[in-house]
Amino acid sequence: MSTPILQLTGVSRSFDSLKVLRDVNLSVHEGDFVSIIGYSGSGKSTLINIIAGLLKPTRGSAEMNGSPITGPGPERGIVFQNYSLLPWLTVTENVRLAVDQIFPELSASERAERTAHYIHMVKLTPAAKKIPRELSGGMRQRVAVARTLAANPRILLLDEPLSALDALTRATLQDEIADIWQQNRTTVLWITNDPDEAILVADRVIPLLPSQEGATLGAEIPVTLPRPRDRKTIIATPEFKDLKLSLVTTLLHAKKDSAPTLTKKLAVPDILPEDLNDRRTSSLFDRPAPRRRSQLAKEEIPIEAP
Amino acid sequence: MKSIKPELMLLPLLGLLLCLGGWAIISGKSVTKSTTKDDGWGDMITVTETTREGISKNLPSPTETWTASKPYIVEPVAKRGELDQGILRFAWLSLKLVAQGYAIALLIGTPIGFLLGLSKKFTMMFDPIIQILRPVSPLAWLPLGMVLFMGLRVEDADGRVAFGTSDAAALFTIAICAMWPTVLNTAVGVRAVPQDYLNVAKVLKLSRTKTLFKILIPASLPYMFTGFRLSLGIAWLVIVAVEMLIGKPGIGGFLWQQYNANSYAHIILSILTIGVIGYVLDRLMSVAEKRFKTA
Numbered sequence: 001m002s003t004p005i006l007q008l009t010g011v012s013r014s015f016d017s018l019k020v021l022r023d024v025n026l027s028v029h030e031g032d033f034v035s036i037i038g039y040s041g042s043g044k045s046t047l048i049n050i051i052a053g054l055l056k057p058t059r060g061s062a063e064m065n066g067s068p069i070t071g072p073g074p075e076r077g078i079v080f081q082n083y084s085l086l087p088w089l090t091v092t093e094n095v096r097l098a099v100d101q102i103f104p105e106l107s108a109s110e111r112a113e114r115t116a117h118y119i120h121m122v123k124l125t126p127a128a129k130k131i132p133r134e135l136s137g138g139m140r141q142r143v144a145v146a147r148t149l150a151a152n153p154r155i156l157l158l159d160e161p162l163s164a165l166d167a168l169t170r171a172t173l174q175d176e177i178a179d180i181w182q183q184n185r186t187t188v189l190w191i192t193n194d195p196d197e198a199i200l201v202a203d204r205v206i207p208l209l210p211s212q213e214g215a216t217l218g219a220e221i222p223v224t225l226p227r228p229r230d231r232k233t234i235i236a237t238p239e240f241k242d243l244k245l246s247l248v249t250t251l252l253h254a255k256k257d258s259a260p261t262l263t264k265k266l267a268v269p270d271i272l273p274e275d276l277n278d279r280r281t282s283s284l285f286d287r288p289a290p291r292r293r294s295q296l297a298k299e300e301i302p303i304e305a306p
Numbered sequence: 307m308k309s310i311k312p313e314l315m316l317l318p319l320l321g322l323l324l325c326l327g328g329w330a331i332i333s334g335k336s337v338t339k340s341t342t343k344d345d346g347w348g349d350m351i352t353v354t355e356t357t358r359e360g361i362s363k364n365l366p367s368p369t370e371t372w373t374a375s376k377p378y379i380v381e382p383v384a385k386r387g388e389l390d391q392g393i394l395r396f397a398w399l400s401l402k403l404v405a406q407g408y409a410i411a412l413l414i415g416t417p418i419g420f421l422l423g424l425s426k427k428f429t430m431m432f433d434p435i436i437q438i439l440r441p442v443s444p445l446a447w448l449p450l451g452m453v454l455f456m457g458l459r460v461e462d463a464d465g466r467v468a469f470g471t472s473d474a475a476a477l478f479t480i481a482i483c484a485m486w487p488t489v490l491n492t493a494v495g496v497r498a499v500p501q502d503y504l505n506v507a508k509v510l511k512l513s514r515t516k517t518l519f520k521i522l523i524p525a526s527l528p529y530m531f532t533g534f535r536l537s538l539g540i541a542w543l544v545i546v547a548v549e550m551l552i553g554k555p556g557i558g559g560f561l562w563q564q565y566n567a568n569s570y571a572h573i574i575l576s577i578l579t580i581g582v583i584g585y586v587l588d589r590l591m592s593v594a595e596k597r598f599k600t601a
Contacts, residue, residue: 054505072508084502088524097520101510151510 003066004029005187006051006155010060012214013046020046022214024060026206028155028189033181035190035198036217037247038208039255043215044191045081047208048159051189052078065154074102077153081160083140085132091143092128095119098151118150119143121180138169145177155187163193170194174201175231182228195247199223199240200231205247209254218250326368333367334360366571374571391555393579400545400556401583407480408541412534415485419492419533420518423526429493440486444479444544448551451475472552483544487536495529496522527598535591542584557583 004027011024020043028034038044049055050062053072062069064076072078085094096115103111119128122142132140141161148156158177162170178201181188192198198205207218223243225234234240270292338356345351358364366374375393377384382394421428422436455474462468503525507517549558557576564572 052509054508072505072511074510076509078505078509080502080505082502084506086503086506086521086524088527098510101512101516 002029005065006189007063007066008051008060009063011047011050011057011062012059013043013050013055013057014214019212019214021050021057022211022216024217026217028187030187031185033178033188033190033201033203035192035202035205036208037192037195037198037205037251038215039210039251040193042208042210044193044208045159048078048157048189048191052076052157074098074151075154076157077148077151077155078157078159079141079144079148079161081163083132083137083144085140085143085147087132090129090131091119091124091135091146092116094132094143095147095150098147102151114150118146121149122146122176136169137165138173141165141173142176145180149180149184149186153186155189158188158190160191160193162197170197171231177201178227178229195244195251196235199225199243199247200229200234205243207247207250207254209251211254211257218254221247221250329365330368332361333365333370334358334363335367335370364570366574371571371574374569375575378572378575391560393557393575396555396557396560397579397583399554400549400558403476403549403554403556404480404538404541404545407477407544408484408538410477410481411484411537411541412488414481415488415533415537416492416530418485419489419530420496420522422489422493423496424522436486436489439482442483444483444547445551447479447482448475448548451478454478472554476548476552476554479548480541480544484537484541487540488530488533491533491536492526492530495526495533498529499525528595531591531595531598535588535595538587538591539584542580542587546580 006026006028008024008026011021012019013021024047026034036044036047046055050057051069053069053076064073069076086097089097092115095118096111099106099111099115099118103114106114116125116128119125122145124139124142124146127135127139132143135143141164145161161177162173165173174197177188181201188202190198190201202223204220204222206220208215209218221243225237225239272292335358336356337359338354340352340354342350342352378393382392384392385395418432422432452471452475455471455478458469458471458474459467460469499522503521504517507521512520545556546558546561548554549556550562553559553562557580561573561576561580564570564576
């Protein structure tokens with residue numbers, strides 16, 4: 001097999017004393033569609049930020065094309081969970097920003113054409129002149145995908161791209177991104193917390209297993225479902241159900257092992273937020289004193305340690 | 307077309323009337339008294355004396371103020387003399403000076419704000435100084451300005467002083483007093499730029515200049531505009547003090563000159579004009595601000 005374009009070896013990352021990732025090994029080859037699935041807060045974003053070059057691993061090495069990742073770069077295009085569109089630019093201008101930056105050698109009309117091409121690819125041509133505020137969440141994420149693809153990345157990193165969307169919009173976008181992959185064969189690393197999503201879009205699903213010592217990648221599950229995948233027929237097949245079952249079992253098992261034995265208690269600060277429904281007096285003299293929690297009732301909120 | 311509630315019109319009007327009434331009560335009025343007395347030679351003469359009476363004897367009443375102010379309002383752009391001009395003419399002179407000082411404040415304040423927002427070291431270096439200089443009154447800055455620009459003299463073709471020490475000191479005072487809201491708001495705005503936008507810049511490897519112009523400036527523009535608006539308010543506050551002290555023709559200079567000339571009605575006219583213009587400026591700026599807020 002060819003050399004992987006992305007290679008993580010023994011990557012660990014901790015924030016102060018909090019261990020987030022431990023000994024993560026991953027290799028992604030040209031044209032792969034890999035999905036990493038894990039619980040919320042289990043270090044998925046940390047992992048993708050390390051690959052994107054926005055974070056440095058505490059230990060281990062992250063390599064892209066055989067050379068270490070030292071910072072962010074356009075060859076690793078990332079689609080953020082919160083879209084990260086620039087709100088003062090229109091759809092076209094947002095995409096154009098990336099095109100202008102990556103292809104300065106092209107003429108203005110070629111760059112405009114390239115911009116239009118990617119907006120068309122995500123089916124947003126009618127909304128090209130709108131600003132992000134005027135778009136729905138799903139449309140915004142399409143713009144983000146178009147912007148990232150327009151920069152012609154070697155690998156497309158998607159950090160829970162659809163988790164802020166409703167289930168139906170999510171399904172549509174999953175299919176569309178899978179279609180785009182089908183046409184372009186860009187390498188994709190898709191991070192998600194949805195087992196259905198992971199199995200439906202990817203060729204390989206790798207669970208990120210939580211533990212007290214930091215999360216690490218589990219054994220990968222190959223998905224051999226034929227493409228193009230039709231959601232309606234596939235989710236009814238026993239193959240899909242088996243895959244999903246084994247994935248969910250692995251994740252639940254890891255969660256149980258990592259479950260903390262003691263319940264931590266969170267001390268709540270002794271002040272309550274101002275009630276905005278109360279009319280503020282304009283007088284300087286009879287401002288109400290801050291409301292104290294201790295004057296109401298002692299409250300302790302038990303939380304489960306992650 | 308939505309119907310306007312009568313309260314919306316009536317209540318402000320009622321408030322205005324109450325204020326005018328209060329003013330009328332405490333203001334003084336002229337009383338003419340005729341007395342007949344012996345002039346010392348055995349002849350009886352009639353002496354007519356005009357005195358003022360009231361709680362605050364010399365405060366002109368609303369009607370007196372209106373009568374005395376009428377020529378300035380009816381002919382707002384008349385020029386009868388250097389210190390006797392229509393009210394709009396004075397306002398225009400003041401506004402010109404404010405515009406110059408304000409422009410200097412923005413040109414200096416915005417870059418300082420950006421540096422404060424971008425660099426922790428710069429903030430640690432200069433924040434204490436800024437916090438100390440910020441509350442200093444315009445009255446305190448003006449003499450320093452005079453000292454700084456002492457001897458400055460730019461003459462026009464006829465050999466008259468076109469731009470002298472006091473002009474420079476006035477601009478200096480307006481600029482340095484009006485600068486702070488712009489500085490602080492710009493700094494806050496730059497610090498508040500979401501990390502997401504900066505990540506976009508990083509991933510695309512935008513150069514520093516491009517990051518500044520494509521990301522940082524547009525993202526902090528709403529904050530900057532709030533600063534600009536507050537700065538303009540201060541610049542307009544300062545102008546009055548400055549004009550009083552250096553005796554330049556303008557709305558503040560007029561006010562002080564009329565006080566010295568015992569035309570107290572004109573003081574009230576000046577105050578109202580200053581208030582109205584300040585309000586209009588603030589409204590205009592907040593319209594501009596809103597445009598950028600939506601972006």
